[in-house]
Amino acid sequence: MTEQAAQDEPAPTAPQPPPPRRRLWPWVVLLILVLLALAAGAVSAVLSREVAAEGSRTVHIRYEVTGAAEDVTLTYSTWRDEELSTGRLTLRSLPWAGELDTKGFMSGGSFVVRLGKSGGEVACSVTVDDGTRRTARASGAFATAACDGF
Structure with missing residues (x-):
């Protein structure tokens, strides 16, 4: 009987592994x-x-050049219809000033004054209506004054 009782009992099972953990x-x-x-x-x-x-926003920019020189070339940034362009002007006498009202103004403008072979002394200045002002000076033949980053 013991053999028959052992057959009726369920066989021992191996322990089940725990379910996999969610990562x-x-x-x-x-x-x-x-x-x-x-x-x-x-x-x-x-x-x-x-x-x-x-x-x-409309911005007012004023460019100025002072000093004593006879052969001066100006190169400056202009903004028209949200496009940046460059203007160039040759002067035979100083002082000079130019103004520009524009929309689409982006920081990073440039105003460069170059002296010719006759040399001289110049100072450039750029003023933006919020008071931002850049200045630079140069002297001698082919010297350059750069007022940029306005």
């Missing part, structure tokens, strides 16, 4: 990527709004 790190990485994408979108929206506001 958490892919979800954390996905969450970080989503947050970075949202932050990049927000920064892009703010920057585009700022650029649009700056582009529609």
Whole structure:
């Protein structure tokens, strides 16, 4: 009987391995990527709004050259319809001043004064209506004064 009782009892089974754990790190990485994408979108929206506001604002720029020289070449930035271009002017006497009202102004303009072979002394100045002012001086033959970054 003992043999028959042993046959009726279920055979012992091997212990089952625990169910596999779900990995958490892919979800954390996905969450970080989503947050970075949202932050990049927000920064892009703010920057585009700022650029649009700056582009529609009217700005007054004044260029000036003083000194003693007879052969002077001016090269300066101009903005027309949101496009940057360069103007060039040759002077035979100083002082000189020029003014420009523009829209679509972007920082980084340039105003360069070059003396010719006869030399001399010059000073350049650029004033933007918000008070930004750049100045530079040069003297001697073929010297250059650069007022840029306004």
